[in-house]
Amino acid sequence: MLRWLARRIIAAALVVFVVTSLVFVVTHIFTDPATVSLPLEATEEHRANRRAVLGLDRPLSVQYWDFVSGLVVGDLGESFWQSQPASKLVFERLPATLKLVGGAIAVTVLLAAPMGMLAAWWERRFADHAVLGFSMVSISAPPFWIGYLLIIVFAVQLGWVPTFGSSGFVSLILPSFAIGLASAGRLAQMTRRGIVEELRKPYAVTALSRGFSRSYTIVHHTFRNVASGFVTMTGWELTRMFTGYTVVIEVVFAWPGVGRLAIHAIENRDLILVQAAVVVLATLVVVTNLLVDIARRLIDPRVELA
């Protein structure tokens, strides 16, 4: 188990390295940070000047070495929009994003698991159809639209929560739901389908034939067997949240997180800051996948230690 874990961690580190290198390729080879950060009417002289200031006139190999050695010590370059270290800007915003994703994934899991189990329990009955209906709507509606809807109803009309900002737990509720509802819909359907399938398997029929109730069998026998898939899917949803939903929802709710920072960085043509945000978010995705692998191994002893 420990050797397996060590191998997985090394593999994850390699993935982070490859992804960050790709980010470097995009920001330094396909585009020119100096040109991007200057107004359109800037002269060639201005650009050359800016390149010299940013060290972009050095050979690419030297710049890459600089970039990689900076990564190792957490130096992600200096933002030319804010004139501060990019890593400092990103890490300042990171707790807010983590809080938001944490809230969203809590909404996802706490809604999906019971809804999936209820739908399976009442297979082809009203509750099943109701859960299916919820899932269809939540999956089809774009998160930003759900976000605006929630703001209009709960913040503007009912006035229960603030419309934007991150002032404590209450302000976390709406954006968490805006992100988590679609994920919950997908996960609930997957859970329901998994349990219904498992209930037809001989071990579940055996449990029922021993007089265990349908609810006991679902919770204690089948859910364990779909848990591995559930964790994997939850990991995918987390990944989507880090790389997509949080960016949109942070803008909608004016949430001071990494996603909104990235958007502002793009607006201000600050490629170094964009690069830093992408590196941090990509690392979170890789760490998520690593945690999913570990969780699956803990749930199912048959998972290969490969």
Place this chain on the structure above:
Amino acid sequence: MSVSTTGGDGRTERLLEVKDLTVGFPTRDGTVLGVDGLTLNVGSHERLGVVGESGSGKSVMGLAILGMVLPPGRIMGGSVRWKGEDVLDEAVANRVRGREIAMIFQDPMVSLNPLKTVGAQLRELLQRRVGLQGSAVRKRSLELLDMVGIANAPERMKAYAYELSGGMRQRVMIAAALACEPTLLIADEPTTGLDVTIQDQILTLLRNLSTELGVSVLMITHDLGVVAQFCDRVQVMYAGRIVERAPIAEMFADPQHPYSLGLLQSVPRVDRDDRELTGIPGEPLDRAKFPPGCAFDPRCAEAREGCQVAPPPLVKTADRRWVACYNRPGEGAT
């Protein structure tokens, strides 16, 4: 039905009485009957065999006796009585299932929960269905594993199903089935898929346990060899219906229904090696195309006019012998 429908000789107490049990599965072409008007009785200390080919409704029958049908199937009629109580009543079923009637299944590979250890699966039964607490649970678990011939029981308690051999898994299943000291054990193809030597060990184990513990067994199988080795009495099933019912020796000496005859002629016999093996002509029945008359008619060598009109009733032809065939007139109407 009269008392003579029991296979017992008066000394046995009637435990299970299934009457006209019908299980239907809705399909695009209408409802297919998995079990069609099934009638059977099991007495105390009795080992009854039900033989039939795949798709004859044997397994559906086994579950239906516990009041269970996999969706979208449904019990459409008939009754199942356990010591006089209606098992199709959910409250009775919840009490009887696992406690008084236990069941073991064909594939021990998948009948054990893959993510629970042997010990956890026994513990759950002993705590929730028997009501044992504390150290009694572990003591009884070890006792059960020992009873079914599992060596090194304390170690095996920690094992998952995938760490055990097929024979070992079936032994665990039997231990779990016996955990609540049931009066009847329904065994659905318990030896299918196991090596021949292991099959023999499992059957011997089941027979010894049923004698020692006084458990009746309803053995569901496609294997006449299993029936010959194990049962006192046998019922032959075809297309969801019982076509013949007889004491074991008489069935093998003198099968009456053309289908039973065909079944016997298609298996090798050690005691008579002079005979050539013959198969039953035709295909096993496609259950969606139900003939209105005798279901065996399309494959029957003795089919004649009149067989296609209605299914023949199961009638008594001699003492303890029942046949459903127009060519075997009974002693009288049932």
